[in-house]
Structure formats: structure tokens, C-alpha cells
Amino acid sequence: MMVRRNPFFMRFSERLGSDANFLKLFSPGVLDVFPPSTIWETTNVIRSSPGGGKTSLLRLFTPNSLLALHAHANLPPYDELYTRLRELDAIQDEGPTVLGAMISCAHDFSYLEDLPLEDVQKERLFISLLNARIVLSILRSALTMQRYKFPDDVKKIQLSCAPGIELPKGIPVQGTGSDYYAWARQLEEDICKEIDSVLPFTKAIPGHGTLFSLWLVNSESLLCDGARIAKRVAVMLDDVHELAPRQRKKLISLISATRSPTQLWIAERLEALSTEDWFSEGNKEGRERNTIYLELHWREHHSRFEKFAGNVADRRTDSASEGQITSFAGCLSDVIEPTEIERRLSGAIDKQVSRIRERAGSTRKYNEWISLKEEVKGSPYDQLVEWRSLEILIERDLQKRQKTFDFYELTEEELQANEKSNVRTGAQLFMNKELKLPYYYGFSRLCRMASSNIDQFLALSGNLFEVITSASILSLSRAVPRINAERQEKILKQAIDKKWREITQMVPNASDVRCLLEGIGNLCQVETYKPTAPYAPGVTGIAILMSDREKLKNPEILERNELYMRLANAIATCLANNLLEGRLNHKCKGREWMVLYLNRMFCVHFDLPLDYGGFREKSLDDLCEWIGKGSSESRKQETAAWF
Template identity: 30%
Template sequence: MAYNVNPFLERRSERTTSDQEFALVFSPKILEKLSGEAFKGGLHVFRSAPGGGKTTILRAFTPSVLRSFWRGKGANELKESFPLFVEKGVLDDLEGPQLLGVLISCASGYADLPPGAAIDEGPFRALLDCRVVLRTIRSLGAFLGLGVEESLEAIQLEYDDGAQDLQGIPKLTSASALAKWAETQEKRIYAELDAFSGRNPQALPSSSRFESVLWLQSVKFLRDGVAVGGNRLLMIDDLHRLRRKQRELLIDELTVQRPQIPVWLAMRTVVLEESLLSQGARTGRDIQEYSLEELWGGLKGGHQFIPFALNVLDRRMNRQVAVTGNFSQRLREQLEPEEIRKFIQPGIDTFRAATQPYEKTERYSEWIARAEKKSADQTVDTLLELFVTRILMARDAGKKQMSFDLVLPAEEIDDKDSSALRGAAEIQCHEELGLPYYYGLERLCTMATCNVEELLSMAAALYDGIVASQVLRKRSPELSPVDQEKILSDAAARRLKFVPKHHMEGTRAQKLITSIGGYCRERTFLPNAPYAPGVTGVRLSQTEMEKLQSKVLGEHGGLLKRVLSECVAENLLILRLSSASTARDAGSIFYLNRTLCANFGLPLQMGGWQDVACLDLIDWMLRGWKPRQRLAMGS
């Protein structure tokens, strides 16, 4: 059934989406990036900013969704997905689901437990244990394909020697009886919480350790005497919603237990806090960490996100009937000749105005002559050639020691040209001439910053534009680069506008981001483009980071730490580590989210950054950044 509304507005991980619809729009490309190590026993932590796809991955391995993939395996939409699930060993072509996936969320309930209610957060352990037990038994029903009216009475439980140490979870032999125990335990905990005021905290049910993983890997499920659901996966979502001490307690105890089954923990990216690892644990041995952004290749491999993004967009496009064809077919990738012509003469005039002081200088005579000859062509390459030449002249003229008696050959422009320089020329053409820059599928994917939520948000705006184009023009809809840029720029402006409403430290975060954006613009649009193609981030050296982690900066330092942490966690800033070199020590770069780069008119490439001090960021966060006077060419 096709959607009658914008298909990009519904997020894939929403619980309101049916399992069948979820399966149809699920992109299998993420499965190709998911290592087989993730299905081995142990602790596996998935991290990303909101909308990065954590919950989507987890939900895909729940029994009801796996059964939807299996039942619909003949559908055209699932011809890519189904073989990959079979390859992972979680589906069988004839027998259906082979993995008992148990998914619970920390989004509600756990943080409500009063701090210190019992020694070592015993009520937290008790609540988590009973929820894992209850969710496992309910998932078992979906795994076996039982209807809601079918009873679990036929499911019997047995326990191996590993269950002998269970103390908080009863070793009942009936699945329905154990489910009733878990329901009663959960209700008892919340009943005690409702009446907690003024009462002894010891009244709350408490456990001395997390037993649910031990129970899950030790219990055997028998149906008509046959063992079922032996291959298991425990998934705990929204770990960031726990209080910090609860999160640390859970990770520490699970690490010490060394689970024999895979345990997936999903959480938002958390930075500038204590280490995720428990004491003595080692990444790669005791804990496997997966950054969803880095699954797409990290800083230099964002192009790997494009096939995945295109798959996501086309699957959404197939769920509507208002527009025909694939999503990418509705985004025009090229400017038409008549669209380009209106930028040529302003570009020539801009070039001549900038180089007028040097037009009688013999040193640049061949460069200027070449530019004038190129000006006859009415193409985008002509504009880029002019602006590259202007940048090179500004660089040469800015040298402290110049020799004006040596003529620079025209061929030297080709020798000095580079992709970074062309990128700088292109963003300068956008800034000074209004030449469209933010358009096309590749730049849409780049602006999404490897984040599905942001991709869908911008695609939703573009889809509305496509539909409107079709209605107004009475022909096949296709958005021009100008139309695309306006829509995407408006979306970027909304992204920044709503930061104060959507984030705890939103007002300060908005001021800090606006300041970083202004500072990056100042450094990007210098006449000689020294940081080509441009600056899109700021760096704190290791020394500055140590100041931030200590108390030397006082109250404002703690506030900056919270704001930066939230900006990274909420995908407003992108954190990348900077290695030490002979000229500088190591540090941490905070890049602007690529969508926000569009708001500030900055290039979308990463790599350009500037060193700043913590005191600079504190001042920007509190009072805002003040621009310096624009430098003229040659100054």
C-alpha cells in the first residue's frame, strides 16, 4: 500500500510503523557494513548521533520484523535484504527466523528510580532483569509465530549448569508462569515508586547483580519437547537515557560477566566524559565499539554513504504515487546554458575589479591575458578559471618578497591548480555571484553528515518541492539547482533556528555554533583562500582539551564542556581527533554539521580547521563572535 502523504516524514525506527512497512523501507546496505564479529558473544556498543540508525538496526533483528522479511521474501523490495539476512544466519529460506532477538529500551522508567534507593542501584538491576525476562518470553512467541490468542503454556523451560547461581530470577519451568512473575515484579517496583515519598528505600525490590544475561544464555526453551530459539541476541537501546552512574554500572558488570551471547548496547555519541570502558577492559577484546558514522568510511570515506542513502530514498519514493520515477531523477544535476549565462558577465566584472591594480604589471600579464581569452566561453569552468586565477594572484601578491620583473607563464596556473583550489573558487563563486552550490544527490548526501534522520528531513522538503513543481508546471517534475539550493538552505536555517527548542543547552549551543560559523566564514573567504577549499571547524589542542577536562577554567569551563558535549551528541558538531606532527601537538577538531555549513555558506568538504583556545569558545558561547574587517586583495 502506498503512502498518500510525504513518505519521507515518517522515520524508519518509529514504533508506529508496522513490521511489514518497516521491512519494505529498510535499506539492506547497512547489513553489508555490519561485521560478523557483532554476532559473536560479548559486549558490542553501537554509537551515533540522533537519527544515525541505531534503533533501526536493532529493530531489524527482532523476531516479528525478521518474520516479516521471511514472509515477504518474494517481494521485489526485499530481493536485496532477504539474502543478506540469510547470509548472517538469522533467517532460513525454509524455516524462517533463526535468531531470538530481544529488544528493550532504556527510554523510560530506569532514570525514575531514586538515586541511592538501595546499595549499588539494586532496584535498577531488578527492573532491568524482569523486563529482559518478560520481553524474551514475548519475543519467543513472535519467534515461533504464535498468535495473540495462542498460549505459551506449551513452552517449557529447562536450565543448564550456568543457571545454578541465579538468585533474583526464579527457575520456573513454565514460560507463562515466568512471564507472570516478571509482570508482577515490574508492577511491584512501580507501585513502590508511586508510594516512595517518605518510605524506606529498602522496600523496593532489589538485586545484587544483573542476572538477566546469565539467565538468557542458560535457559532452554522447549516446544513439544524440541529445543527452540537457541541462537540469541540481547539488544538494549537508548543507553544514554540512563543516569551516568546507571550506565557505568551496567557496562561495568556486563563486561565483567563476559557474556557468551552477543549483547548490543545502543547509545548516542557521548564525549568529554569518563571512558566508556570498565576498569581493566580493552576495546576489541572485552568491548567492541561501532560508530555508525565511521561505518561509512569516516572522514575520507563519506562517499560510501551515497549508495546507502540512495537506496533509502528510492525505497521511500516507491511508497508513494504522487510522483513517478526514482528520487535522484527528480534532482537536476546540471545548470542549463541559459542559467549559466547570467553569471558569466558578473563573474568577469568581479575578476576585473579584483585584478585591476595589477593589470599594468608585467608579472601577471600572461595570467590576465589567459583569463580574458577564457572569458569568451559561457561555462561554469570559465567562472572557476577566473576565480582560481584571482586566488593565485592574491597569493603571489601577498608574498613578503616579490619580484615584479619576472613574468609568470600562463601554464603555471595549471601547475598550481588543484581540487582544493577549485573548491575554493566554487564556494567563492557561490558567495559573490550567487552561483548555485548546494544541489544534486551527492551534496544532499554530504549535507546529511552520514545521518539518516537528517537525510530524510531534507528529502522531505525536496519532495514537497517536487510535488509542487509537478502541480504548477503540469509536466514531469524536476527541481532545478536553484530550486534545490533554496529548499536545502531553508532547511539548514530551520535546523539552526530550532536548536534552542530541542536541546537542553540550546540557547548557548546556538550562539556557539553561530560564532563558529561566522569565524569559519571569515577564514574561508580571505582573498588568497589560504585554507582551500575553506574552514569548517575549530580545533582545541591537547593542552586546551586538558584545560577543558580540569577545573582550571572554573564554572564557565564546565559550561563549555556541557555545551560541546551536547553539540556532538546531538549531531550539531562532528568530533574528529587530530594527530600530532612536528609543528603541533595532537588535538580535537569540532567540525560544523554539514547541513549547518549550508546555513553559513561554507564548503561541504572536511579538512579545513583553525586552532582556537577554550577562552575563545567561552567568549563566543556567552557573548558571540565579532568579525574582523575584511582584508583586501594583496593586504
């Protein structure tokens, strides 16, 4: 089998080559994030941690992508995506209905803050540069849609501003694309020259106070050869987190005050949000703005994420293997084969039974439960799960404050009432720890490890795909290669441990972040592996009171308490980078809590379950102690390094 370079490591949309290849690998499931009834009626703000898929979403609505999709409309694997976009009215039989113009905010804008100008002047130049690039981007997209060449054919475009909008001096209310191209190009060049210049600011460049360009490029008056180009126009700003904080704040305020005929989309990383934003009650969006948090959407619809991830994986597997492997999940064993663990199971059941009988002692209380387990059929692994589950239940009963008489035998009905699925999962986790029996394997658990982030899913899957392709190349048969459970776990643990070591290179406040995550992980380990498995299948997070959360967003409190400030910044960094997953207003024990779950990938690092639910309540002082101890240890290590 001929296999190209690993497609799971081709994560950014700009690296996926041709539009046809991009579309081939694009999974339609991600379009579920858009509410169909309002997608074209509001400003869409798309947020995620790195690798959430924001840029790919925007690229899908650009002319090149839509035209390529229209050309392949009835061919697999494009047909499903075409159908979904048709349902969203982004494309129809005649062609694309939306003219999307994509602008990256990663270039030049933030450099304006370094100019020796008053803040008001910098702000107006920022808006000027944005207006110029919106016009240039729309002209380019319009010509692409009409299959003309940019900028050679700009004269074929006609523009006219919506009535009632006042334009800055020197900008015509209506004219040809050539007129607006010359104006926008000159303005962009003048501003960029000043950014690059080492000399004092010399040229008077007009500053703008509004995004008038959104009225200038509206779909009603944007024509080519006298005909309307598209049903609607969408200006899509990518990498908004790269703007200077003051620029981003100004942009958001302009959007809030604007209801233009041109739709505006914004894509940014969660790192753009301030610490205060993370501890605020959340976005109170009006009808004018729809904010989409990609990871949050998938967490609330995990079955959809699993389906979406499977579709993404299958498309990449099929493309790389030239159709010889069509199912990525099919290459991952979801059961433990007896031959994998035969040596470790040898004598394990007998030891488990002996341990249970010894713990039960001379009492008759558990006789029926033990007899029922002795009748269980199945593989040695399944039998061991049954016995390990029973040990947990007996341990719980023995530690009850109110105990039944020893002569009372617990019944089968009582066993069934207590032996829930989470106890069995907890037993499997204990067996992973005690006997090194595989737990982290299979496609469903792989999707859990991704923590609702498609980039994280692709990174983990890529390591597995390397082994799949190697096995396929070395195989003498044409059978689809299949990785057993034990090898999957080994590969995934190695990849995740590497990610854990890279945390200090990934984020700001790295030392505090690592101390916080280690504190949470170590606490969860202790609670998860208690003999009674009280929070089966385990604990994977902590919770702070909502009232304590209020303290972490209070500037006065943070200024007085350095550790609180460091803790607030560490939590905000973890949330922005998907290292922790937050849940607000969780009711427990008559109080409301903010729950912070570990990224599921780090649950593997700490040998924890992948389920949600189990958490331990902690005070702010407890969390600050973790950070304080960590910084103290770091100082000791730095001092020791000198001797």
C-alpha cells in the first residue's frame, strides 16, 4: 500500500494544499455549531483554544472553496458537505450564494501600537487600515467568484455606498472597483510604510472613526459587469486574538454599535479573553451577536463530536491509503484479546478471590454475593472485572457507619442495586493500575481523550496512524491492520507524557499552571484509588465556590493578594488553552460551585478515568498552597543548579 505523509499531522487549513483536498478532508459535522435560523442574521464570533478549527470554518466560506465544492457537488466525498451548505443557504445549484472575504489580523495591525502617536490617533489608523483591507479583500473575493483576475480586472466591479452613510473625505459614494482599489491600496501602503519606518511620523494619513467599509461592500450594491454578485456578503476576520488589547476592545465596541448590511464574522483564540472575562458570568449576547465556543459546543454534544471526529479520521485515512483503509476506528481494537494479557491474568483471579474471602472473614454476610460471582461465565478478563467490582462493594459495606448484622446475608437484588456501570468502570481502572491491564484504548475512549478539541484528537490519532501505516507496509497480506489494546495504550501514554512535558513551553505563567495541574492530578489520584472507590469511576477535577470565584475577578482583592492574582491568572491560562474545562453554577450540597475538570488527555497522564462527574471541593487557599509550594521548589532547584 502506498501511503503519503501522515494526514493527521496536517492540521492547519492553510497547509492542506488545494481547495479540492481541503474540502475532501473537511467534515460536514462541524457545521452543527451554526444555528441555521440565525447564521446570516447576526455577527458570528467563533472562539476556541488553539486547534479548535476556527480557520478551517472561515476558509470553507471563501469563493475558492465554494466554487470548488460546486464543481464537485455530486461526487463523493464532497456531496455530503455540499448538501449541508445548501441547507445553510451558502450554496445552491446555480453556485455560491455568499461572498466571503477572509482577513487575518495577525499582520501589521498590532504594530500600530508602537507608533509615536496619541492613543486616539493610533485607534483611528487601526480602523483606517481595517477599512482598507476589507475593501481590498472584498474586491479580490468578488473577482474570484466571477472567475476574473485580481487586480487586473477590478474595473469590472461597481460599488456604491448604502444611503445615509457618511464617507470620509476623498472616498466616492459610488464608482468602479478601480477607484476603490486605488484608494484602499494607497491607504494601506501609507500606513504600512509608517509602521516599517525608523523615522518620525511624517505623513498626514487620514484616520477613520467607523467601519464604513461594511456599508460600502454590501451585497445590494456590489456588482460585476452590472449584475449582483452574491445574495449576501460576509467579512471574516481571523486571528483577532493577535490584535493589541486596545484594538480588540475597539473592534468589539464598533461591532456592538453597528448593524450593517454586510455580515461580520470574528474568529479568535480564547487567550484573547482577559482573566476578568474568564471569571465573569459569561457572555450576555443580544440578538445582534452569536458567540460560538467550539469546545463547549462539542462537550454538550459529545456523541456528535465522536461522529465528527470519526468522519475527519476516516477522510484522512482514506485519502492517505488511497482507499485501502476506509475506517480509522476499524484499525483500533476495542476489546482486550486474551493473548495480550494471558500472562498477567495467570493466577490473578485466584488471588482476587482469596483477597475477597480474607476481607470478608468468617461472616456469612457476603456468601450469596460470592456464590453469584463464582457462577459468572466469560473471558478471564470479564471474570476478573466481576470479582474486582465485588471487592469494591464489600469494602464499601464494611466501612458503612450503620452496619447490618453479620448473620444477615446480602441478597442478589442488593448486589444488582449497588453494582452499577460506574463501579465496573472503576474496577477496570483499578486493574489497569494494579495489573497493568489496558484501559486507554478503542475509538470511543480516544475521542474522550481529545477533550472536545479536534486538533488534540488529530495529534493523538496521528501517533496511532504511524503504527497503522507501518503495519500495513510490512504486511504481506491486504488485510486491514489492527492495533491491539495494549499497544494503543502504550502509544497514547507516550504521546501524552510528551505533551505534559511541553506545557512549560506552551503557555504563559507556565510554572504556576504546571503546579496547579499537578496539584489537581495528584489529589484526583488519591481520591480515585481509595479502596471503596467512593466517586466511581473516579475523581477528575476540583470545584471552588462561586463566591470564591467572585474574589478571583475582583481587581481590589487581587491587587492585595499576590497568590490570588497568580491563581486567577493560572486558571484563566488553563481555560484559554483547554488544559482545564470549566462548568459554572454547579449545584452540590446546597451550594453553587465552579467545577474545573482536567483535560481528558491529562487524565491519562495521572491514570484517571475519562468520565466526568467526580470532583473534590477546594478552597482558594488550598489552591494557592499548591502554587506557593511549586514556586518554592522551583527556587530550590534553581539555587541547587549553581552548586
